[in-house]
Amino acid sequence: MAIRKPHVGGNWKMNLHGNEAAALAQAVVDAVGGSDAVDVTICPAFPYLSQVAQIAAGSHVKVGAQDAYHEANGAFTGEVSLSMLQDIGVEVLLTGHSERRHVIGETDVLVNAKTRAALDAGLDVILCVGEKEEQRDAGQTDAVNAAQTYYGLAGVSADQMARVTIAYEPVWAIGTGKTATPADAQNAHAAIRKVLSEMYDNNIAQATRLQYGGSVKPANAAELFGQTDIDGGLIGGAALKADDFLAIVDAAVGTPAGA
């Protein structure tokens, strides 16, 4: 089985003002900016991307944006283009986060447009998928994840898949303190990997990193990341404190996925 390098993302959402964002970025860069054992991406809010990218410059820590618009330029009031983000050092884009799908109202079509545009522009993408609680209760977890994966990646080439990470984030687990059991999370990840083998081939399915998100904490990270098909995590609340986030990164390093 392929050994996938673990990937841990910190999604700071609409939290942390300038000094707080800078201090947290500096702590992450100081601790893991020289590490080859894990890929770390931090995603501050738009106003602080430039400052955080300067702090991360020259380190292995990548800076991601939580959103962007897929059109190159023009009359799109309030939106931010991919090339603007690249101008200030952003290398990664989150797409399909459940808060953008279910709070802001993004459709699969828009998620796909953003995913393709970001990959075409040369960014890495973390594509988020995940079922709502009622879908889980109705036994639809794998079907929802499969559909969001198929739609999200429609038109993405096999070569571009090297720059895609998929984050499985059950909606009911995000910010709620509820976490999927390691076994349930593993089953969902394995099912998503099977979708990738159908869309592409087994090599790409085995090489693509799948990360779990939803109330990951230092206390549960190692067991989740120890599952065969879980290659790291996308962290929200626990990414806002350096000690917690770095403990989670350590847990990912300690459990190389697919090993």
Ligand code: PGA
């Ligand atoms: P959480 O958020 O860790 O606070 O549950 C995860 C996410 O939304 O990516």
